[in-house]
Amino acid sequence: MRTVPERRIVADFLVHNIGELLTCDGSKDNRLGILRDATVRIKDGKIAHVGRDDTGSHDALTPDTIVIDAEGALCTPGLVDPHTHPIFAGSRAEEFDLRVRGATYQEIQSRGGGILSTVKATNSADDDELVQSTAARFERFLRNGVTLAEAKTGYALTIDGELRLLKLLERARAQTAVDISPTLLAHVPPPDQDRKQYVARFIEELIPAVAHEQLAEAVDVYCDAGAFTLDETRAILSAAKAHGRMLRVHAEQFTRTGAAELAAEIGAASVEHLEELGPGVEKLLARAGTVCNLLPGAALTLKLKWPDARRMLDAGCRVALGTDCNPGSSLTESLPLMMSLAAMQMGMSCEEVWLAVTRQAAHALGRSDAGRISAGARGDLVLWDASDHREVVQHFGVPLVRTVIVGGELAFPKE
Numbered sequence: 001m002r003t004v005p006e007r008r009i010v011a012d013f014l015v016h017n018i019g020e021l022l023t024c025d026g027s028k029d030n031r032l033g034i035l036r037d038a039t040v041r042i043k044d045g046k047i048a049h050v051g052r053d054d055t056g057s058h059d060a061l062t063p064d065t066i067v068i069d070a071e072g073a074l075c076t077p078g079l080v081d082p083h084t085h086p087i088f089a090g091s092r093a094e095e096f097d098l099r100v101r102g103a104t105y106q107e108i109q110s111r112g113g114g115i116l117s118t119v120k121a122t123n124s125a126d127d128d129e130l131v132q133s134t135a136a137r138f139e140r141f142l143r144n145g146v147t148l149a150e151a152k153t154g155y156a157l158t159i160d161g162e163l164r165l166l167k168l169l170e171r172a173r174a175q176t177a178v179d180i181s182p183t184l185l186a187h188v189p190p191p192d193q194d195r196k197q198y199v200a201r202f203i204e205e206l207i208p209a210v211a212h213e214q215l216a217e218a219v220d221v222y223c224d225a226g227a228f229t230l231d232e233t234r235a236i237l238s239a240a241k242a243h244g245r246m247l248r249v250h251a252e253q254f255t256r257t258g259a260a261e262l263a264a265e266i267g268a269a270s271v272e273h274l275e276e277l278g279p280g281v282e283k284l285l286a287r288a289g290t291v292c293n294l295l296p297g298a299a300l301t302l303k304l305k306w307p308d309a310r311r312m313l314d315a316g317c318r319v320a321l322g323t324d325c326n327p328g329s330s331l332t333e334s335l336p337l338m339m340s341l342a343a344m345q346m347g348m349s350c351e352e353v354w355l356a357v358t359r360q361a362a363h364a365l366g367r368s369d370a371g372r373i374s375a376g377a378r379g380d381l382v383l384w385d386a387s388d389h390r391e392v393v394q395h396f397g398v399p400l401v402r403t404v405i406v407g408g409e410l411a412f413p414k415e
């Protein structure tokens with residue numbers, strides 16, 4: 001069984017004098033649930049009370065309650081990143097420099113770059129090294145306001161190696177306050193193994209083992225040219241569904257494969273990328289309730305076309321935003337930067353951007369108690385060096401996170 005580490009001291013908090021509070025739990029005419037001059041009370045790791053400053057439960061303070069004066073600042077739910085690849089070793093800085101100087105994919109491959117170079121480095125790194133580097137990434141997520149992140153495997157490409165990465169993710173999680181939602185990723189077919197046999201073992205051995213040991217909440221397949229075919233994707237996802245895992249699909253990033261239609265048909269929790277989403281498919285995704293996890297960092301790095309968020313939102317899709325944090329195509333832990341890119345380049349309003357990194361991202365992870373500030377939700381919140389939620393989207397590329405509380409723990413800055 002997957003165990004939640006119990007190493008943390010959970011304190012009671014009273015955060016008062018909040019200038020603008022986004023509960024992200026609002027109604028149609030105030031979808032962000034904006035409250036002004038607000039107070040939030042956290043008890044036993046959960047949100048206990050949200051209200052106007054003068055109705056706060058000050059009388060219930062105990063000697064152990066930590067009182068934080070927000071001094072009129074913006075307070076939001078902890079951010080939720082629904083798409084990351086955080087466990088890997090090695091650096092692809094040389095490949096990055098080659099690419100920005102115009103090298104082709106083939107040239108990069110011939111110089112030893114690409115996913116397979118990360119696979120080699122990851123498989124030869126020792127356990128402690130991987131745990132430490134992954135925990136360091138989670139700490140950087142935290143400093144950017146993220147309190148819950150999805151985390152994919154995918155850089156082992158062997159049955160035992162992928163299981164190892166899931167177990168090491170759990171160890172990394174125990175070293176940081178950020179909560180994670182682990183995903184088993186079928187990334188690319190390993191070039192040194194029989195492809196058919198690998199897919200068969202993934203389905204018959206790996207997925208049942210992962211489900212039995214509760215090591216991953218979801219299974220994701222990268223369906224594209226150079227990765228898995230639509231038929232292989234369907235077979236892997238069907239097995240994952242039969243084993244009670246949530247489903248995700250990397251779809252329509254470089255080529256149009258029909259993976260987004262498959263995601264809607266099979267009831268995937270989320271579908272990732274969608275730069276090349278085919279006409280009308282957004283309607284299928286909206287009807288299925290599949291969250292569109294859009295990844296501006298990958299489009300920026302690889303100079304792809306921006307995902308058409310506007311088209312998806314107008315069709316009624318749930319749209320979330322992720323960093324896609326990975327060593328090749330999007331090396332960033334800054335979800336706030338993704339928020340700025342989505343507003344500036346993808347036609348999303350500030351309101352839609354905030355919902356995309358809170359409520360919608362939490363929905364993609366099946367965590368209804370995250371991404372909102374309301375009684376009973378997780379005791380996560382962020383105080384910002386801003387007084388208006390739109391400023392965080394406009395003021396890009398600089399750290400604006402002042403304070404992060406995760407599960408009733410003061411996680412940043414550390415005391």
Ligand SMILES: [Zn+2]
Pocket residue numbers: 083085250272324
């Ligand atoms: Zn990805």
